[in-house]
Amino acid sequence: MYETPRSEVSHPRFSVCVFCASSVKEPGALALARELGEAIGERGWRLVTGGGSVSMMGEVVEGTRAKGGYTLGVIPEKLRAREVADIYSDELVVVDTMRERKRAMDEASDAFIILPGGIGTLEEFFEVWTSRFLGFHDRPVVICDPDGFYAPLLSWLEDLVERGFVQESAMRALHVSASAEETLDLCSGASDRR
Numbered sequence: 001m002y003e004t005p006r007s008e009v010s011h012p013r014f015s016v017c018v019f020c021a022s023s024v025k026e027p028g029a030l031a032l033a034r035e036l037g038e039a040i041g042e043r044g045w046r047l048v049t050g051g052g053s054v055s056m057m058g059e060v061v062e063g064t065r066a067k068g069g070y071t072l073g074v075i076p077e078k079l080r081a082r083e084v085a086d087i088y089s090d091e092l093v094v095v096d097t098m099r100e101r102k103r104a105m106d107e108a109s110d111a112f113i114i115l116p117g118g119i120g121t122l123e124e125f126f127e128v129w130t131s132r133f134l135g136f137h138d139r140p141v142v143i144c145d146p147d148g149f150y151a152p153l154l155s156w157l158e159d160l161v162e163r164g165f166v167q168e169s170a171m172r173a174l175h176v177s178a179s180a181e182e183t184l185d186l187c188s189g190a191s192d193r194r
């Protein structure tokens with residue numbers, strides 16, 4: 001694990017990276033993604049994503065743009081068709097590998113948000129969380145979870161803290177919010193951090 005130097009990043013807008021599902025069709029999950037995207041757009045922020053336009057990923061980018069926000073998508077060539085590359089993105093960067101995608105998303109982002117998702121989302125979540133815990137960056141990592149999607153995972157993690165497998169400071173490096181607005185406040189430092 002490494003932290004990419006961010007000196008070359010000079011985008012004027014606050015930039016928030018959102019990780020979420022690329023296949024689910026549940027109306028509630030799609031609505032949450034849309035709501036978060038619109039809240040990002042209303043703040044005039046830049047949204048950083050994996051560059052797909054399907055499922056929750058599509059709802060976040062469309063919501064952001066619908067409210068005047070700016071979107072940056074980073075997608076590997078190999079996934080362009082599978083994840084239906086977001087050709088309407090203000091910036092769409094096509095890379096060769098997954099590692100390049102993660103690096104570009106990391107370099108561009110001032111904070112990270114985790115919405116409900118599958119194994120790709122979980123992988124991305126654990127990377128940004130563990131790297132923050134280890135001190136490789138100090139940007140906010142916020143789980144946006146109004147519906148308790150992550151409750152079983154969080155409960156298991158608390159159990160692992162009790163048993164000594166996970167340090168309490170790791171949990172303090174993670175924020176869990178119950179609404180889109182609270183999530184964005186935590187990202188920008190406008191809200192008390194857990």
Ligand SMILES: CC(C)=CCNc1ncnc2c1ncn2[C@@H]1O[C@H](COP(=O)(O)O)[C@@H](O)[C@H]1O
Pocket residue numbers: 020021022023050052079083098099102117118119120121122123124
């Ligand atoms: C080689 C390497 C670094 C692999 C690490 N693995 C991953 N890293 C980053 N994004 C991923 C990874 N696996 C899946 N994703 C992306 O995560 C998004 C959500 O996937 P999911 O629906 O939660 O399932 C999708 O855009 C998917 O392409």
